[in-house]
Each structure stands twice: as C-alpha cells, then as structure tokens.
Amino acid sequence: MKQRAEPDAGVLYVVGTPIGHLGDLSPRAKALLLAVDTIACEDTRHSGQLLSSLGSTARRCSFHQHNTRTRLPQLLAELEQGRSVAVISDAGLPGISDPGEELVAAARAAGHDVICIPGPCAATTALVSSGLPSARFCFEGFLPAKGRERRERLQQISEHPCTSVLYEAPHRLVQLLDELEELCGPQRPLQVARELTKRHEQQVGPTVEAARLHFHAQAPQGEFTLVLGGAPAPRKETHDDQYWRDQLQVLIASGLSANAAAKQLASGGDRSKRELYALLHQEEPPSSTAHSSSTAIPERSDCAQSDRD
Ligand code: SAM
8 A cells, every 4th residue: 555655744743752662653753753843842052952863953942731822823824835844742542641632523523634653552561461351441641640530539539430540640659559549449459550661660559558558668660651551341140030039929928019029129230110010910839938049140341340359
C-alpha cells in the first residue's frame, strides 16, 4: 500500500515520544519531527534536548494548559495556511494525562486531518507487563489530589470489576497505597510499575499489601504507574425450588391467593412471578423433603477477572 507523504500540508501530527528509553522513539516519529514545519511542545526546554539531539530545525512553540486559549487559534491558523504541525508532550503520548486533547478536537472541528504517530505510553506499558487481565481495563490517570472527589473516585475504582490503571506522583504514592488497602483490602492484586523503560525499572506487587509494605519501608522515587486488579464478583444467594414452594405455602396459608403470594415473592427479584406461580403447579420431586437448601454461586461478571482474586 502506498503511504501518504509525511509531513503533509495542513495536517496535525500527534507524536509519541519515549517515556524513558530514547531508543523507543520510532524511526517514523524521528523522520516526522525532522521534516515538520512547527512542533508544539508541552515544554520547549524539556523537548529541546530531544529535538536538538535529532537535529530538528522546526519552529518550536510551547503548548500547555496555561496557554491553550492563545495558542489554539495560532496553531489552527498555521494548519489553515498549509503548514504541518506536530504536537509532542514531555514524555509518552500527547493527550494521555498531557496536553493535546483540545488541540486535536479543535483541529478536527476545523476540518483538518489529524494523524497519530504512535509511541510509548506508561499506562499501556504498565498494563501489559503487569500480568493482570488486559482484555478490558479502565484508565484512571491521576486522581484528584484530595477531598471528597478523591474519595469518591477511589470508591468507584475499588468497586470496578475491570483492571484499573492509575498514575501517581512519588510523594503521594504511599498515601494512595494506604487508601487502596482500606477500600480494596490487602489481597487485591496490584502491580506498581516504577521507572518503566529506564535503568531502574522495577515491578512491585503482587498485592496491595505487598506494595504498601514495600513503599512504607523504601521511600518512593521516580515515576509510578499502578495496575489494580478488578473487584471480585459479588456472591449472590440463590435458593432451590423447594425453598420457594415452602415460602409460597406459608403465604398462602396466611390467606394470600396463589397469585398474590407469587407476586409478593417475585418483588425480591430472584424469581419472576410466572416462575413462582408455575412451581405451585409442578409436582414436587419424590425425594424432596421439608428441608429447603440454598447455595451461594458467584454472579457472572462482565469483565475478565484476575485468577488471583
Ligand atoms: N503522556 C504520558 C503517557 O503517555 O504515559 C503520561 C504523562 S503524565 C503527565 C506522567 C505520569 O505518567 C507520571 O507521573 C507517571 O505516573 C506516569 N509515567 C510516565 N513515565 C513513566 C515511567 N517511565 N514509568 C512509570 N510511570 C510513568
């Protein structure tokens, strides 16, 4: 298949850059950064090192949360004039807990093509190296720093049946691990990925308790991504037919019609009124006794569960 020429006029390129190991910059990303007209950087000083080492002479401008309003129209005007623009962040993929999302949305709304030159991302790198289920996962990014919002998000995460991926600053990691232990319990599967792709890359787990003990003993340093196993499926009581027959008979003996008794029991949600009513007209199995039994079976979860749950 013939590839489109890169960079092309009036196109916004979202370019992934390394999260540590400089060898992770793809040849395509490098070629693009050498040839594009303008590079919007989260921090021009930080990205300056990478760009200078490549020999990029593209015009550089800053693009971050504090100048988005003024920069957006300027970058859109460049695209309008037929210039090619790349957006990069300090590390990883722009738009993932980094600037980029608003520029992409504005460029698309203005009718410009947006092309991603994919590259490393701490969230997916941590996820696929964690050993936790990756078929379905929820990216949580950074939590609110404190207060009710933080508490509510943590509560939601603790109940989420799928794997969650979180970013956390080193000075808040121990607090987060304490909170996770309180809400998810000590045995919930957790992998803390530290300094991914760097010299001191490390994985700490496999449970919340193990990671909490580790980082209470050893002060966190570097960059951290947490991969938390999903909540175990809740267990639901289910009763056998005989139990429901007995319950129906008790209500009927108290004066309710069969119909009303079935309706009342169905309001509990375990069996429908039709199923309950039908039980009254089914023969009791010969071996049935006056005992009723109940069994606990796990409810089906919508998400893949960790085999360590
Ligand atoms: N855009 C980036 C990406 O695609 O991963 C994320 C940027 S966000 C501002 C920075 C956070 O990502 C860090 O605080 C840390 O939680 C996580 N992170 C970035 N690099 C990492 C690394 N090498 N190892 C572990 N976590 C990392």
